[in-house]
Amino acid sequence: MADLSIDFCGVRSPNPFWLASAPPTNTGDQVMRAFDAGWGGAVWKTLGNPIVNVTSRFGGIDYGNTRLMGLNNIELITDRPLEVNLREMREVKRRYPKHTLIASLMVETKEEWREIIRKAEDTGADLLELNFGCPHGMCERGMGSAVGAEPKVLEEIARWAMEFAKVPVIIKLTPNVGDILEPGEAAVRAGVPAVSLINTVKSLMGVDLDRMVPLPRVGNASTNGGYCGPAVKPIALHLMSQLSRHPACGKLAISGIGGISHWRDAAEFIALGATSVQVCTAVMHYGYRIVEDMIEGLSDFLDEKGMKSVSELRGRAVPAYREWGELDLSYKLVAKIDADKCIGCQLCYVACMDGSHQCIHLPGRTEEESRRAGHTHIPKDIPHRGVTAKAGTPGARVPFVDEQECVGCNLCQLVCPVPECISMAEVPSGQPPETWNDRVAKGTDFVPGGLEATVAARKRSS
């Protein structure tokens, strides 16, 4: 069995699965139940000066029959008295010494930072996480993402923290920036050993069209909140990987956050450079129990791949994340439809017709009908394959991919409702591998058919 324990800036954690600073880590009772369920660590709901919250606080976005594809919130940091939180943190650490306890902090002045860091460390917290990410409410008061989006301010506060703290410091970053490397590099300059990302994405969840008030609604008004949940995972993966592959930022320990719901999501974050991962929405949706699958799934996956520990997985996919200019222009895929699996829904057809390259044909049409439907290239032979009895409706037809015209975009495969019905097959292009950057180097980075001004400028410079 693979070793799931991790070393995060010298702190050992039983596994990489931590609860993110959020309602699931509001209280000691909750955190202890989470540890009992199997979570390896918990970032306490952000501490600071007491605040008041509004009602309501959350908005959700569904997709089809799937609830909470995304979640948004407008709640602030902890609304409990500081002393109560500190007492419960101390109790948790006493009862669960091997689990990782992280104090999340957000205050304003240097003196406040000095005091809260001391108090947090007194509880026995293993790590500190500075919340420079919250994009609603607190940022209006100059905290949270107002700090995360200002590299200079971030760097200054991070330096204070490094001065005051005895335990390792993590900076939690906001995705609401133009370039994540700016706050990342500021963190490096301040000398912090770790970052976590992403905090939530600024969002409005929708509009109550009867009241004409955006959502979530507080009386007859709303405000922008922070967006999270499965929908933000791709955004989080990208921002995190930007740091992972950066020469300096890549040396920081990273705690990956954003849309993680199961072991596979976690494995992806780790493969792109995370040492630990943090979860909020999935726990708010389904409860602490989801960690069972995360532990088991990751462990089996590592075993299957012959990896002995989580650290062997870490960063494995980073080298394959490249600039567009480094991708092989000669690589070619075409779509193949498995006639035995097709159910004849024609979704691939309509997607390729209207959303891609008009190269999926319906059998049984005359050339004239095909042209009228919008095809410009008509293959000589469009086999008439009926959907087979096993999987399909009598009379339904299996569409046909004109491989000559297929650009291998994946769209049809993405829309096909039947698993493994459409596959993307590699076909030889007959060309040696060549990237755009290769062409730039050779001076062949020019595709004819463009603007006259461009052609003229090119002539002048050569």
Added chain:
Amino acid sequence: MRVMEPKRFELPPGRAEEGFQDKKPLYTPAEAVAEANRCLYCSEAPCIQACPTAINIPEFIRKIGTGNTQGAARTILSANILGQSCAQVCPVEVLCAGSCVYTGWGREPINIGRLQRFAVEATLARKPNLFQAKPPTGKRIALVGSGPASIAAAGLLALEGHTCIIHERKAIPGGLNSLGIAPYKLKGPEALRELEWILSLGRIELRTGVEVVEQAQGPGQVSASELLASHDAVFLGLGLGADSRLGIPGEEGEGVQGATHLIERIKTEAGLKLQGVQRALVIGGGNTALDIAHELALLGVEVGMVYRRSEKEMGGYVHELEGARLDGVRLVENRQPVEILREGGKVVAVKLAATRDGKPVPGTEEQVPAELVVMAIGQERATGVARAFPGVELDARGRVKVEPATHRTGNAKVWSGGDCVNGGKEVVNAAAEAKIAVRDMQRHLAGE
């Protein structure tokens, strides 16, 4: 003529049909959205091709999913004005849902009928102005019969601005839609509410208790020639006639009933009691036989269904047989009644003979006790009156002959559709045929 106030047709309370529960009840909004979201929104969808009225099914289902329920109803009703009753009575298992890609995939097909019912019922309950009749054209059209075929035709003609006068010989309009459909699918009042909605769409007058005959003898009758003379066009929606009889000894007298007659009593008669009936034998293997057998079983009667051939040769739908069996109906295959036995006038048993190739084999008779025998071996034709319209012809099976593409008969002013043309299909076929006929009538009335 002023637009008729929507008239309400009432059935007496205390009907046996009231005790039946819907097999496919109305979805709640949440159920409808969840089911709608399961639909793949197929392109060139096979379900559309399987609908005789070609409702754009993926489109209306998507609209339910987005909360655009009224738009869904508009999509449905503009393709099929009888969208409400069709949603409840269509044998979707062999039509749209039977062709749903999920069916072929070996999964539960989309519940198209229930979604359609939800969209139309939820929308019509809010009395929206979905359709606006065109200004009056002054053209008058006579319709004979008020079954689904005539009602659909009248609704579509009224929307074009024509004046429609429907003649129905019975006191309760609606044809088999109000008098014949199994009450666990659609009850009389539901059919009548839909009918009243269609009447409200434009200038439609419904005259009940008026029979169209060759030569009127008195009140309650109108002559075919008179209809032709006083209208710009005529539509014949005659349906089928009375239940056929076997012609075996003992058949005459109480205790033996025709299936559609008995169903009509279940649906319309106050306080109908099947006094002393514990066991019933239903004779026949079609859908009408399955329906009455199923209805009797749900009324607590022990029902045997006697069919002269084998199960796989039955005309009734497999899914209907399955449903009837679940509710206790027993199928007796390869048997035929040869005599009905009575004691003191009351039916006590039926003498059944084994059959070979659907014919009784002498010497194989056995007695099966029963207090009620229901004949469901088909319906006679009611098309005789059609001949009174010069040029209208019947085929060898008594069906009104029409041009399939136009549903026009041999008389240039007479169109026809529904059971009297197709020999007995479904409500949705009547609606589809009415649509074809109206398209052609419209061309004719517009003087093309």
